[in-house]
Amino acid sequence: MDPDRKSTVSSFYGRRSSVDALNRDYAAPAPTSDPRARRDSSSSFFSPTITGTLPRGAAVPTNTSGAGYNRMSFFDAGREEPVKGGNDEAERPNEDGWDVYADFNNAGPRYSHAFGIGNNEASYQQLSPQLTGKMDEESNTQGPVEMVTVPALGAEWGKDELKDMTKRGRREKEKENLGRKWKAFNRGEYGIFGRKWLTRRTLVFFLFGLCAAIGLVLAFTIPRVPGFNINGQTPLVSASGWFNQSVPVEFSRFPANFSFPAAVSLQVDTGSNFLPLVFKHLDAQLYDLDSFHLVGTGHLNHTKLPAKKFSNIQIPVNFTYVATNDSDQTWINWYNACKNKIQYTGGVRPVLRFRLNIDMDIAGLPTKHSTATSVTNAPCPIELPSSAG
Numbered sequence: 001m002d003p004d005r006k007s008t009v010s011s012f013y014g015r016r017s018s019v020d021a022l023n024r025d026y027a028a029p030a031p032t033s034d035p036r037a038r039r040d041s042s043s044s045f046f047s048p049t050i051t052g053t054l055p056r057g058a059a060v061p062t063n064t065s066g067a068g069y070n071r072m073s074f075f076d077a078g079r080e081e082p083v084k085g086g087n088d089e090a091e092r093p094n095e096d097g098w099d100v101y102a103d104f105n106n107a108g109p110r111y112s113h114a115f116g117i118g119n120n121e122a123s124y125q126q127l128s129p130q131l132t133g134k135m136d137e138e139s140n141t142q143g144p145v146e147m148v149t150v151p152a153l154g155a156e157w158g159k160d161e162l163k164d165m166t167k168r169g170r171r172e173k174e175k176e177n178l179g180r181k182w183k184a185f186n187r188g189e190y191g192i193f194g195r196k197w198l199t200r201r202t203l204v205f206f207l208f209g210l211c212a213a214i215g216l217v218l219a220f221t222i223p224r225v226p227g228f229n230i231n232g233q234t235p236l237v238s239a240s241g242w243f244n245q246s247v248p249v250e251f252s253r254f255p256a257n258f259s260f261p262a263a264v265s266l267q268v269d270t271g272s273n274f275l276p277l278v279f280k281h282l283d284a285q286l287y288d289l290d291s292f293h294l295v296g297t298g299h300l301n302h303t304k305l306p307a308k309k310f311s312n313i314q315i316p317v318n319f320t321y322v323a324t325n326d327s328d329q330t331w332i333n334w335y336n337a338c339k340n341k342i343q344y345t346g347g348v349r350p351v352l353r354f355r356l357n358i359d360m361d362i363a364g365l366p367t368k369h370s371t372a373t374s375v376t377n378a379p380c381p382i383e384l385p386s387s388a389g
Helices: 133-142 159-164 167-186 200-221 242-246 329-338
Strands: 227-230 236-238 250-252 257-269 277-288 294-300 303-305 310-322 352-362 369-378
Touching: 159 167, 227 369, 242 257, 257 277, 257 294, 257 329, 277 310, 277 329, 303 310, 310 329, 329 352
Parallel strands: none
Antiparallel strands: 227 257, 236 257, 250 257, 257 310, 277 294, 277 303, 277 352, 294 310, 352 369
């Protein structure tokens, strides 16, 4: 046959129109033993009048004249379903034949029954329900019970989401957020504590002003170590009050020792302080300059001095020394300086030579401070009786 006269209709060459159950319009013809047997003329190409089996629900065409072609001669790859629109979705009365929606709304024949699958008992096997003890009891008391239990599906968590739920994941996330905020803060795009105005530039100015204010406050409030000046005329004075009565005056040769009360007269300069100066305590130690032996100790409790003034204070000192015999040089020096004036020609006694160390603890300062001075012309604050040998 010439190519231009060759038919393109698939049914002309004996090909089955469809292998899908949804598109199987006719029953497959019985196979013949002779492959050269000619196809019968029941095809729509030779018979303009359709006598074959139409699909259920298809209308019989009234116009049978033509060239023998119709819509059933072509392969339809898709299911024929009514086009949605208008009132197609509205409920309609049941019609003869199979409706695609009837299998879902239980209003007509089933899909399985339409193609004969349901009629084949061998192709369907009824499963007996496996009832639990409780379900079996309920079925015996209340009748047949049909129950379908579907387990609830959990959330499908991803690996990253599962990691974020752990402590390590949360710490890493917080660290990452902190690093991102720090970079944004350095660029001036993020403020501290979420405040837009508290950016890096604002913080720098604020800290500078705060440091300047603190410096000014400390300049006026921090106490300064005062200056000490010892009285040049009478560095040591006689003790008075309770301290004079508590320490006896004694000079002895056997054993060689001495003890007497006195006080160190000092002048304190508080000119560099803007606020009153408070001493928690003052401790004094006196050493003989010739022998460097400790001869006296003193202590002054809490004392408050006004600022910008020269204040006079006295530190009570208990002079005590013990020697091996009366030939000790330290004992001889202090004994000669404290003897009665009538025992010297012209009434002039020898002077005392000692070194004074002062340790002070000032309120407002974290550490203790000390100062020292040497005295070379201090008269003895006491005078022994003329009978003292």
